[in-house]
Amino acid sequence: TYVVTEDCIRCKHMDCVEVCPVDCFYEGENMLVIHPDECIDCGVCEPECPAEAILPDTEPEAEKWLELNKEYSETWPNITAIGDAPADANDWHGVPDKFKLYFS
Numbered sequence: 001t002y003v004v005t006e007d008c009i010r011c012k013h014m015d016c017v018e019v020c021p022v023d024c025f026y027e028g029e030n031m032l033v034i035h036p037d038e039c040i041d042c043g044v045c046e047p048e049c050p051a052e053a054i055l056p057d058t059e060p061e062a063e064k065w066l067e068l069n070k071e072y073s074e075t076w077p078n079i080t081a082i083g084d085a086p087a088d089a090n091d092w093h094g095v096p097d098k099f100k101l102y103f104s
């Protein structure tokens with residue numbers, strides 16, 4: 001599976017949603033996650049993300065985000081169409097430790 005990492009938080013460009021052939025993205029207030037059981041590992045979303053927030057779970061740094069993707073994709077609503085990214089989305093690219101700001 002592919003996973004969304006904390007680099008998505010507050011960026012939420014949603015380009016990934018446009019390209020996913022199986023609509024396996026789920027939407028929270030500040031980020032999206034991928035349902036690991038629905039993702040078919042096609043990889044087309046990874047290069048589409050302007051925040052470079054999507055990784056295959058074979059990457060060591062992706063591992064810790066897999067549980068979060070699994071947990072939240074069970075409760076957040078499915079998203080199948082691109083919406084408007086936050087106005088300040090680009091300001092949040094690469095900001096470290098966004099997870100601590102928004103999930104604790």
Ligand code: SF4
Nearest residue numbers: 020039040042043045
């Ligand atoms: Fe969707 Fe493919 Fe990305 Fe999985 S890897 S979330 S199936 S676009």
Ligand code: F3S
Nearest residue numbers: 008012013014016049
């Ligand atoms: Fe997030 Fe990137 Fe998609 S910022 S919403 S993973 S395009």
